[in-house]
Amino acid sequence: MSRDNHDNVIALLATFKHYGETATGGLTRLVYDAHWLQAQQAFIVQAKAYGLTCFIDPMGTVYATTPTRNADEPVILTGSHMDTVINGGGLDGQYGVLASLVAVGELLAQYGPPQKPLGVVAFSEEEGSRFPTTFSGSRWLTQQFNGQDNKLRDTQGVTFDAARQQAVAQLATLVPMRTTPIALAAYLELHIEQGNILNARGDELGLVTAIVGQRRLAITLTGVSNHAGTTPMIGRVDAVAQAVALMHELYQQLPKFDGLRYTIGQIMVSPNTANVIADAVQFSLDIRHEQQALLDEVTRFVMAQVAAGGGKACLTTDISATPLSSVLLEKAAQTAAQQHVRVHKMISGAGHDAQVIAQSGVPVALLFVPSDQGISHAPAEATADQQLIQGQAILQALLYQLGYQSS
Amino acid sequence: MSRDNHDNVIALLATFKHYGETATGGLTRLVYDAHWLQAQQAFIVQAKAYGLTCFIDPMGTVYATTPTRNADEPVILTGSHMDTVINGGGLDGQYGVLASLVAVGELLAQYGPPQKPLGVVAFSEEEGSRFPTTFSGSRWLTQQFNGQDNKLRDTQGVTFDAARQQAVAQLATLVPMRTTPIALAAYLELHIEQGNILNARGDELGLVTAIVGQRRLAITLTGVSNHAGTTPMIGRVDAVAQAVALMHELYQQLPKFDGLRYTIGQIMVSPNTANVIADAVQFSLDIRHEQQALLDEVTRFVMAQVAAGGGKACLTTDISATPLSSVLLEKAAQTAAQQHVRVHKMISGAGHDAQVIAQSGVPVALLFVPSDQGISHAPAEATADQQLIQGQAILQALLYQLGYQSS
Structure with missing residues (x-):
């Protein structure tokens, strides 16, 4: 050699x-x-x-x-x-x-x-x-x-x-x-x-x-599907509107956690049609931090935000820091x-x-x-x-x- | 008979x-x-x-x-x-x-x-x-x-x-x-x-x-795809984050227009993967009103909002009131x-x-x-x-x- x-x-x-x-x-x-x-x-x-x-x-x-x-x-x-x-x-x-x-x-x-x-x-x-x-x-x-x-x-x-x-x-x-x-x-x-x-x-x-520890959540909002033209704004249960409000709130709040990396990378809308009010939206939230305690704290915070926003969260990935x-x-x-x-x-x-x-x-x-x-x-x-x-x-x-x- | x-x-x-x-x-x-x-x-x-x-x-x-x-x-x-x-x-x-x-x-x-x-x-x-x-x-x-x-x-x-x-x-x-x-x-x-x-x-x-008159817009935000775990928050160009900010703003502003029906029914994310920062989001906005003048005004308003939010809008449907x-x-x-x-x-x-x-x-x-x-x-x-x-x-x-x- x-x-x-x-x-x-x-x-x-x-x-x-x-x-x-x-x-x-x-x-x-x-x-x-x-x-x-x-x-x-x-x-x-x-x-x-x-x-x-x-x-x-x-x-x-x-x-x-x-x-x-x-x-x-x-x-x-x-x-x-x-x-x-x-x-x-x-x-x-x-x-x-x-x-x-x-x-x-x-x-x-x-x-x-x-x-x-x-x-x-x-x-x-x-x-x-x-x-x-x-x-x-x-x-x-x-x-x-x-x-x-x-x-x-x-x-x-x-x-x-x-x-x-x-x-x-x-x-x-x-x-x-x-x-x-x-x-x-x-x-x-x-x-x-x-x-x-x-x-x-x-x-x-x-x-x-x-x-880093990594947690991934699948967050689901449920609405009532209906015609985009004929359904009055009042009384709509629009899963996209709910999801946007929740995602916006998360984007506002998550920067508070020092060093946290957070990503919404996937959004799935049902039925995903321009002229139909959505009956469901599922989006992913990936959060990563090197301190497990902070990751735990963020997870609890997000779960509370999701509940307050009328959604459901499911933990799909959980890798310890x-x-x-x-x-x-x-x-x-x-x-x-x-x-x-x-x-x-x-x-x-x-x-x-x-x-x-x-x-x-x-x-x-x-x-x-x-x-x-x-x-x-x-x-x-x-x-x-x-x-x-x-x-x-x-x-x-x-x-x-x-x-x-x-x- | x-x-x-x-x-x-x-x-x-x-x-x-x-x-x-x-x-x-x-x-x-x-x-x-x-x-x-x-x-x-x-x-x-x-x-x-x-x-x-x-x-x-x-x-x-x-x-x-x-x-x-x-x-x-x-x-x-x-x-x-x-x-x-x-x-x-x-x-x-x-x-x-x-x-x-x-x-x-x-x-x-x-x-x-x-x-x-x-x-x-x-x-x-x-x-x-x-x-x-x-x-x-x-x-x-x-x-x-x-x-x-x-x-x-x-x-x-x-x-x-x-x-x-x-x-x-x-x-x-x-x-x-x-x-x-x-x-x-x-x-x-x-x-x-x-x-x-x-x-x-x-x-x-x-x-x-x-x-009603009906207009449908396809609104696109462009980001830079990257790893959700390794990419620092600062410097990210995240199409989902941009799209959520813009959709949130539209949901805040559009109720100002009396009698307007507006619906975001379709969201498409690329690559739509939980651990990848999105490089593109396209969403639909369907707006309807019986007064053509108001529909014109809303269209101009939305176009300006989209431009301010860094997006591009394409009118895909246009039916007169x-x-x-x-x-x-x-x-x-x-x-x-x-x-x-x-x-x-x-x-x-x-x-x-x-x-x-x-x-x-x-x-x-x-x-x-x-x-x-x-x-x-x-x-x-x-x-x-x-x-x-x-x-x-x-x-x-x-x-x-x-x-x-x-x-």
């Missing part, structure tokens, strides 16, 4: 881009499909070339570890997921996997086996783009995977279980299977920022203090400072495998490199090579500190 | 209900279809039995007239349309046709030929439920029919022209064709109210002073008073053939009988027999006055 890791992560990204590249320059690599299998196989080949020990778990997640004194020793794990959204970009998930591979591979090559085992992970699935489930890879590792997921079907009617078994059988011809989750000492994830905060600030590295490890964050900040990298401590508004693992009690760090214009999940997703390399270098230095400099 | 017209209109309605009755008790009789043809043929048979002279025009509209001194003498025409919406009710259009037939037939039987010719009309089409055009029957009669309509296709790909020619050829085997529109002295239309004003007031007859004949209205009021019928002078918020004919300069009266709960265009459409009979009796008395009592 070349020791010039500044070339390696960029070259590896270019190679792996082939496994599922789309006509529009995007990447479609759905869990357990042929391109996903190619990518996991290529990851194994590359990891073995670095001298790492590879194995899989029953989900098809691939692990590549440095030598360890015993198989049960907790691993300092670094990585991300190998699947993509449909026609996504070439960095989401893949960058974290390949930067981690280069970082651990280079450390092993330069310094030999670490004092504490390091491992690279290529999670099987995070995006939920083939089956209606997300984070199945990291959920399996942290024993949060529910057997119910096996019954889920893709749009072709193939079950999660059938697709999984077929793909995993292929990987099992290359590497051994480990059916009990490995113990984790820590988990590090490097990701492009899905947003435009770092670029806008001119910062080079995001240090995530917490991943997840603070990440302040110890790891401080180490990452020191590492960045040593390398004269401008950092910004920030909240992640999007979910990541890091969130699932942190919820299981493992110390977790999540690092962001800037993303051009904040574009994510699209072929135009891009980050400058220099920033991709710098992110990998900081991750590598942090892993050196954790794995080689016993505290 | 029985002289007991109190039975006749109810019995005729029951008979004609068979021509297109649906499984849910509704009525589907689309212009030029088999049920429409049955109904027009049955109308001809019934009219001939009353001793009326029948003919058709090139649209398949059927006319049944009393004897007249010359063929070009202006006719006092009464009637409505024979087509229905899909799974509509048994009264809309049909009641006006059959009540007119009974009224004119009974007058002829009781009093012989009138001084001024009376005619019953069963217009071919008013609802626009088969082809994307409305009022084609009354538009042809008033020379407002555009040859472009002939090219329109139904959902099966059949052109208006082909369907028309085939159906009209069938009717032409029964009655002569008149290819020039007859001259009109007046037009009277009896209809169930499409709304619930009369029932709510406890009135028995609606005298329509004007049919139509005052009806105050002379005929007064005669109808006197007739009702003689029969001790409680009347209410009112605006029609829905369009009718009466509106098309009034716009051509002919004196027009439109009379409403109450409609249970204001239901219209649905199988549950209903009016008490007694009210249907009373409506026909008043129409008959009014026709007697106009046709037999020369002023």
Whole structure:
């Protein structure tokens, strides 16, 4: 292997881009499909070339570890997921996997086996783009995977279980299977920022203090459908008028909650006809905050507003706010400072495998490199090579500190 | 024929209900279809039995007239349309046709030929439920029919022209064709109210002073689509937030315009996903008023509000307000008073053939009988027999006055 890791992560990204590249320059690599299998196989080949020990778990997640004194020793794990959204970009998930591979591979090559085992992970699935489930890879590792997921079907009617078994059988011809989750000492994830905060600030590295909690409500107003021309204004029960009044009130009140992100992204009107008074409107409200207590307070406030506005609210998504490890964050900040990298401590508004693992009690760090214009999940997703390399270098230095400099 | 017209209109309605009755008790009789043809043929048979002279025009509209001194003498025409919406009710259009037939037939039987010719009309089409055009029957009669309509296709790909020619050829085997529109002295239309004003007031007859003008606008707001979790609140360009602000402002301001009916019935959000900030919202605004000047003023006001709110407005429907004949209205009021019928002078918020004919300069009266709960265009459409009979009796008395009592 070349020791010039500044070339390696960029070259590896270019190679792996082939496994599922789309006509529009995007990447479609759905869990357990042929391109996903190619990518996991290529990851194994590359990891073995670095001298790492590879194995899989029953989900098809691939692990590549440095030598360890015993198989049960907790691993300092670094990585991300190998699947993509449909026609996504070439960095989401893949960058974290390949930067981690280069970082651990280079450390092993330069310094030999670490004092504490390091491992690279290529999670099987995070995006939920083939089956209606997300984070199945990291959920399996942290024993949060529910057997119910096996019954889920893709749009072709193939079950999660059938697709999984077929793909995993292929990987099992290359590497051994480990059916009990490995113990984790820590988990590090490097990701492009899905947003435009770092670029806008001119910062080079995001240090995530917490991943937001997320609640999503479906709010319904009920009216009485009638003729728009013949029905007098007095006595109308117009679901659109009710919904607009309620949405307006929410837009007036929600800015009071400091740091809250709130979005009405979906409105469905029935019958949705220009000359008919609506009998129902359902709209979504997505609220996110890093403090669970504030999220609870906002939820209670919204529920009261909805009731006062004559509506009904149903909680459809409820993900807890997840603070990440302040110890790891401080180490990452020191590492960045040593390398004269401008950092910004920030909240992640999007979910990541890091969130699932942190919820299981493992110390977790999540690092962001800037993303051009904040574009994510699209072929135009891009980050400058220099920033991709710098992110990998900081991750590598942090892993050196954790794995080689016993505290 | 029985002289007991109190039975006749109810019995005729029951008979004609068979021509297109649906499984849910509704009525589907689309212009030029088999049920429409049955109904027009049955109308001809019934009219001939009353001793009326029948003919058709090139649209398949059927006319049944009393004897007249010359063929070009202006006719006092009464009637409505024979087509229905899909799974509509048994009264809309049909009641006006059959009540007119009974009224004119009974007058002829009781009093012989009138001084001024009376005619019953069963217009071919008013609802626009088969082809994307409305009022084609009354538009042809008033020379407002555009040859472009002939090219329109139904959902099966059949052109208006082909369907028309085939159906009209069938009717032409029964009655002569008149290819020039007859001259009109007046037009009277009896209809169930499409709304619930009369029932709510406890009135028995609606005298329509004007049919509202109607404008429909499609209003568009444009945003920038982005991730609901990662995009800071500051700097968002959220089309839903813009649209809600504008809709709220319209709901606040529009009540200032006395007598205006305004409805937002349709909202379309793009991409309409709970966790994505919307890049576009389009909503409809339907406004109706009987005074064209006020409708013009409101349109200017809304356009200015939309521009101030950062949106764009497109006028998609524009139908002029139509005052009806105050002379005929007064005669109808006197007739009702003689029969001790409680009347209410009112605006029609829905369009009718009466509106098309009034716009051509002919004196027009439109009379409403109450409609249970204001239901219209649905199988549950209903009016008490007694009210249907009373409506026909008043129409008959009014026709007697106009046709037999020369002023």
